Amino acid sequence: MLQVRLLGCFALEQSQRDQSAVLGRNGRRLAAYxxxxxxxxxxxxxxxxxxxxxSAPDQGRTAFSTALWKIKRTIGASGxxxxxxxVGQNVVLEIAKPAIVDAHRFASDIEVALSASCADSIRPAIELYSGAFLEEFDGDWVLEERERLEVLYVRALTLMMRQAANQSRYEDALCCARRILATDPMRESAQRATMLLYTLNGQRGQAIRQFERCRATLREExxxxPMPETRSLDLMIRSGAVFERIPTLLNETFGTGG
Incomplete structure (x- = not known):
């Protein structure tokens, strides 16, 4: 069965081999679209x-027709x-089961799990996210879809992080927080969550270093x-005053009274 990869680098996988190379650069972009x-x-x-x-109009039309023929031949073995x-001026790619496309399956599974607020259902869906949408391509349509899927990914990780923190599974929560920051290092709410989680996990030095990394990233980019809330949390961690406000900070950060 042909498997379509839109997350990470584009690929049309058949028997664990990428069949998309024969399409050429623009043919691959057309197929991905x-x-x-x-x-x-x-x-x-x-x-x-x-x-x-x-391309000149005639060259563009010829190249387009060739690309369509190559795409049709490549997916022909999929039954x-x-x-x-x-047909005429219109092109349609019909797919009986959109789930064979990783991005569609990811979005569908994540949206169902988020609507149920079920972190356990989210975990297998998150593992489908093997990278940013079509990370080797650009263009407005790519950036728009990339952002939409990244928002779903971060929302899912945030739900998992909160559930783990509420259950005092701080290492698991930290794993989610790191993945959020790997996607969006400018997200200060995730930076503060990471600092607090390190503190709760007995790693106050790591929490302080996390603030330093956050400050360096924001200044450089x-x-x-950092925002006043982030600087305030850093001061509380350094002074030890953070331990007097753990219930409040847990509620503010993870939606729990501790």
């Missing part, structure tokens, strides 16, 4: 303008699970200092 937005009609002229912007149709 069609798999990102399946079961809907796309105008030929729009697709040509999107992926063959620098009835998908089919590429080009944005030219600003």
């Amino acid at each position: 069609l798999f990102a937005y399946p079961n809907r009609s796309h105008r030929r002229d729009k697709l040509i303008d999107l992926f063959w912007t620098e 009835r699970q998908m089919a590429l149709h080009a 944005c030219g600003v200092d």
